[in-house]
Amino acid sequence: MTRTATTLATLITALAFTGMIAAPAATSAVTAGTAPVEIKVRVSEKGFLDEKGKAYTAKNMLKIPTGTLVTLTFVFSEDMTSLAVGDTHQITIQSDDHWKEETDKLWIMNRQASITFRVGENGRTQYRAYCMLDCIGMEHLTNLLIQVV
Numbered sequence: 001m002t003r004t005a006t007t008l009a010t011l012i013t014a015l016a017f018t019g020m021i022a023a024p025a026a027t028s029a030v031t032a033g034t035a036p037v038e039i040k041v042r043v044s045e046k047g048f049l050d051e052k053g054k055a056y057t058a059k060n061m062l063k064i065p066t067g068t069l070v071t072l073t074f075v076f077s078e079d080m081t082s083l084a085v086g087d088t089h090q091i092t093i094q095s096d097d098h099w100k101e102e103t104d105k106l107w108i109m110n111r112q113a114s115i116t117f118r119v120g121e122n123g124r125t126q127y128r129a130y131c132m133l134d135c136i137g138m139e140h141l142t143n144l145l146i147q148v149v
Helices: 004-017
Strands: 037-044 048-050 063-064 069-076 091-095 101-103 112-118 126-131 144-148
Touching: 004 112, 101 112
Parallel strands: 037 069, 063 144
Antiparallel strands: 037 048, 069 112, 091 101, 091 126, 126 144
């Protein structure tokens, strides 16, 4: 494996395990780099969750360096025993200057949808993700905050 591939693999592994090693009140952070970054976010009636199942909150927000090209991949993650398994979600990311982008609909037959954008473009400093559909758990699907650092 080349040094670049090894560095990229290390970065991706570090991102995947950030939630495991972070203190409960700490925030998730992405390291600046030249390569695009993909972050998977689980979507369920419980809210937006990191890959370990911890809810994103004001105390556990994503912090991403300005200029980073990031792909947020939202993964339909309803429990098979939940009534929400038949539900549909559609995620919007909106910035502090009202820029916004929407995913395709997420449901049992379309389990992933992504949005790619350059963090901090045009002076943006913060983003919020929310479900734009009337769905089970909608009141919990407003908790993903992205802070530009």
